[in-house]
Amino acid sequence: MTVLDHRNDPVAAVPGWRPGATAPRTDPAPLLPDPEPHRALGTGAADAADPELLRELYRRLVAGRRYNQQATTLTKQGRLAVYPASTGQEACQVAAALALRPQDWLFPSYRDTLAVVARGVDPLQALTLLRGDAHTGYDPRATRTAPLCTPLATQVPHAVGLAHAARLAGDDTVALALLGDGGTSEGDFHEGLNFAAVLHAPVVFLVQNNGYAISVPLTRQSAAPTLAHKAVGYGMPGRLVDGNDALAVHQVLTEAVERARTGGGPTLVEALTYRIEAHTNADDATRYRQAEEVDAWRAHDPVRLLEDALRGRGLLDEQLVADAADQAEQLAARMRAEFHTDPELDPMSLFAHVYAEPTQQLREQAGQLAAELAAEAEVHGR
Amino acid sequence: MSTAVRDQSGREQSGPRTGTMAQALNLALRDAMRADKTVHVLGEDVGALGGVFRITDGLTAEFGPDRCLDTPLAEAGILGTAVGMAMYGLRPVVEMQFDAFAYPALEQLFSHVAKMRNRTAGKLPLPITVRIPYGGGIGGVEHHSDASEAYYAHTPGLHVVTPATVADAYGLLRESIASDDPVVFLEPKRLYWGKDGWDPAAGVEPIGKAVLRRPGSSAVLVTYGPSLPVCLEAAEAARAEGWDLAVLDLRTLVPFDEATACEVVRSLGRAVVVHESAGFGGAGAEIAARLTEKCFHHLAAPVLRVTGFDVPYPPPMLEHHHLPGVDRILDAVARLQWEE
Numbered sequence: 001m002t003v004l005d006h007r008n009d010p011v012a013a014v015p016g017w018r019p020g021a022t023a024p025r026t027d028p029a030p031l032l033p034d035p036e037p038h039r040a041l042g043t044g045a046a047d048a049a050d051p052e053l054l055r056e057l058y059r060r061l062v063a064g065r066r067y068n069q070q071a072t073t074l075t076k077q078g079r080l081a082v083y084p085a086s087t088g089q090e091a092c093q094v095a096a097a098l099a100l101r102p103q104d105w106l107f108p109s110y111r112d113t114l115a116v117v118a119r120g121v122d123p124l125q126a127l128t129l130l131r132g133d134a135h136t137g138y139d140p141r142a143t144r145t146a147p148l149c150t151p152l153a154t155q156v157p158h159a160v161g162l163a164h165a166a167r168l169a170g171d172d173t174v175a176l177a178l179l180g181d182g183g184t185s186e187g188d189f190h191e192g193l194n195f196a197a198v199l200h201a202p203v204v205f206l207v208q209n210n211g212y213a214i215s216v217p218l219t220r221q222s223a224a225p226t227l228a229h230k231a232v233g234y235g236m237p238g239r240l241v242d243g244n245d246a247l248a249v250h251q252v253l254t255e256a257v258e259r260a261r262t263g264g265g266p267t268l269v270e271a272l273t274y275r276i277e278a279h280t281n282a283d284d285a286t287r288y289r290q291a292e293e294v295d296a297w298r299a300h301d302p303v304r305l306l307e308d309a310l311r312g313r314g315l316l317d318e319q320l321v322a323d324a325a326d327q328a329e330q331l332a333a334r335m336r337a338e339f340h341t342d343p344e345l346d347p348m349s350l351f352a353h354v355y356a357e358p359t360q361q362l363r364e365q366a367g368q369l370a371a372e373l374a375a376e377a378e379v380h381g382r
Numbered sequence: 383m384s385t386a387v388r389d390q391s392g393r394e395q396s397g398p399r400t401g402t403m404a405q406a407l408n409l410a411l412r413d414a415m416r417a418d419k420t421v422h423v424l425g426e427d428v429g430a431l432g433g434v435f436r437i438t439d440g441l442t443a444e445f446g447p448d449r450c451l452d453t454p455l456a457e458a459g460i461l462g463t464a465v466g467m468a469m470y471g472l473r474p475v476v477e478m479q480f481d482a483f484a485y486p487a488l489e490q491l492f493s494h495v496a497k498m499r500n501r502t503a504g505k506l507p508l509p510i511t512v513r514i515p516y517g518g519g520i521g522g523v524e525h526h527s528d529a530s531e532a533y534y535a536h537t538p539g540l541h542v543v544t545p546a547t548v549a550d551a552y553g554l555l556r557e558s559i560a561s562d563d564p565v566v567f568l569e570p571k572r573l574y575w576g577k578d579g580w581d582p583a584a585g586v587e588p589i590g591k592a593v594l595r596r597p598g599s600s601a602v603l604v605t606y607g608p609s610l611p612v613c614l615e616a617a618e619a620a621r622a623e624g625w626d627l628a629v630l631d632l633r634t635l636v637p638f639d640e641a642t643a644c645e646v647v648r649s650l651g652r653a654v655v656v657h658e659s660a661g662f663g664g665a666g667a668e669i670a671a672r673l674t675e676k677c678f679h680h681l682a683a684p685v686l687r688v689t690g691f692d693v694p695y696p697p698p699m700l701e702h703h704h705l706p707g708v709d710r711i712l713d714a715v716a717r718l719q720w721e722e
Contacts, residue, residue, distance in 0.1 A: 136501050141506065151493045154489060168448055192462060195453065198454055352503075353500045359638070
């Protein structure tokens with residue numbers, strides 16, 4: 001019988017040996033998510049929380065719920081082309097916006113207009129993509145909010161690159177990328193997280209796991225123990241949080257942002273939540289999920305969870321309820337008023353921003369469209 | 383190997399010199415990084431190795447590993463990261479290792495790099511240069527020889543630049559990096575090691591200008607990038623057949639210098655468009671169509687195309703059958719209806 005003797009093996013004699021590495025293998029244990037999602041409401045953490053933070057979360061959640069309702073109504077009235085509602089996900093949306101400081105950047109997906117609005121972007125500007133009058137209605141640099149991203153997870157490496165550039169500049173800026181459970185299957189999710197960890201970029205990834213990518217449930221999307229576990233493979237911590245617990249999401253994100261800010265590198269956060277509405281107004285969710293499941297999640301509602309916690313601490317007074325309802329109605333009224341009229345669009349703007357200077361071919365095509373418009377005007381003028 | 387041109391005391395030489403396209407590209411990157419701290423190079427093996435073609439040789443040594451960054455091996459990640467860097471005010475120069483290795487990054491290129499200025503109404507231009515060694519003729523095995531320019535030229539929002547001379551390699555790369563628009567910078571890899579006399583200080587015609595490399599009185603060969611030397615060779619060989627061929631180097635496919643191309647074609651009445659990528663749906667189809675539309679009454683013959691075949695790029699031992707050569711070009715010239 002031969003006993004392998006590694007004492008004279010220059011490679012295998014080094015503890016933690018591996019090829020091409022200047023540092024030994026790392027311990028995965030500290031990166032692992034906790035077995036159960038972090039919860040704060042209904043625990044001692046809620047009792048210790050700043051009352052004004054709880055009130056602010058409540059006012060914004062109530063407004064966010066109303067925002068989703070109003071946007072859905074505007075779709076039915078034909079005022080929006082399409083609206084992917086975040087009803088049921090308001091805690092994630094609001095907490096994401098509140099966890100960021102003005103100098104930080106948000107990288108939203110198409111379902112994250114509420115986070116964009118909660119960050120301070122005008123609702124009319126946040127919704128131009130879904131109204132159909134402009135791809136992006138706000139100034140990304142001025143608002144530090146990237147355009148709403150439709151191709152899944154492609155915004156993830158953007159957040160990484162921006163955070164990397166900010167770190168190289170020595171700036172105190174963190175990037176937060178929002179995506180869903182379906183997005184974690186995309187290659188750009190993998191590449192973005194790998195780059196983030198290797199570059200030690202100050203970036204946070206929030207996966208809102210709402211159970212379905214349009215119709216496909218999580219079990220057909222991933223066989224990972226949790227989506228948060230994916231972090232371990234990249235060498236960053238994974239955190240699991242109750243995504244309908246606004247205080248818990250706020251705590252986890254605030255901690256992750258602080259960690260990124262102070263040189264601790266990226267974090268992957270998986271928030272467990274639920275898409276109460278269909279994928280969009282064009283979708284029929286009854287084809288792929290049971291009413292009982294939806295009802296169960298309605299009972300685990302982010303607004304109700306926060307109300308219960310506020311009530312438990314004696315903070316849910318008439319004044320707060322009235323203020324929240326009033327702010328929500330003001331937001332809805334403003335949306336109705338602003339979306340009531342059709343936008344004035346300039347067809348010639350098609351050519352304005354393809355390049356810094358239009359090419360000769362684009363100038364010719366602009367001339368062609370101008371002639372078509374003139375002919376149209378002549379017909380209508382007659 | 384150092385690509386910097388040095389005198390006997392080791393100082394880098396300025397002024398006229400003889401050098402390769404690879405050296406000119408390296409100098410362009412170096413000069414751009416010296417002139418502008420926001421210029422960052424990133425890609426696979428661009429650091430210690432200096433890139434597989436040594437175009438980034440010495441950049442990490444001079445500017446540090448942050449300015450010339452060895453990235454993980456993931457092209458979409460590289461270009462996506464560059465998008466974020468550009469959003470924050472940097473001017474990234476991305477190296478894709480080979481033409482066909484750039485395909486994983488096409489979604490980032492098509493959906494974001496090409497569209498960001500447009501989808502933000504001009505608020506977020508992306509000054510990114512994507513350098514891609516492209517084309518065949520170097521005996522590369524599968525996936526190392528694609529002429530992929532048509533994909534990029536078909537995508538609104540991208541500039542597509544491809545130098546064919548040493549001087550252009552330097553001048554056009556400097557201009558591409560300085561551009562506030564994204565540029566796909568296609569480097570004909572079979573021309574990397576060709577030497578020429580040139581002067582970095584002399585300057586070249588800007589992006590968007592075609593240049594007549596050889597005047598002629600019979601017909602014009604319209605070409606770009608790796609096919610330029612082949613066309614010049616064909617023009618020389620054509621003298622024996624009694625043809626005096628002009629050769630027009632487009633230099634950039636987008637913007638396409640229609641004015642110069644039309645001027646030459648109208649004056650000669652006969653034209654052949656030459657490129658090595660597949661003909662169907664290729665850049666030559668667009669160029670021939672435009673020349674026909676704009677110069678119809680000046681044409682003595684249809685505008686013909688000489689291209690690679692519509693086949694996946696062949697194994698290296700067969701590539702010479704695929705690539706347009708002097709004979710295929712002269713055969714096309716012979717078909718330009720010379721008989722009275």
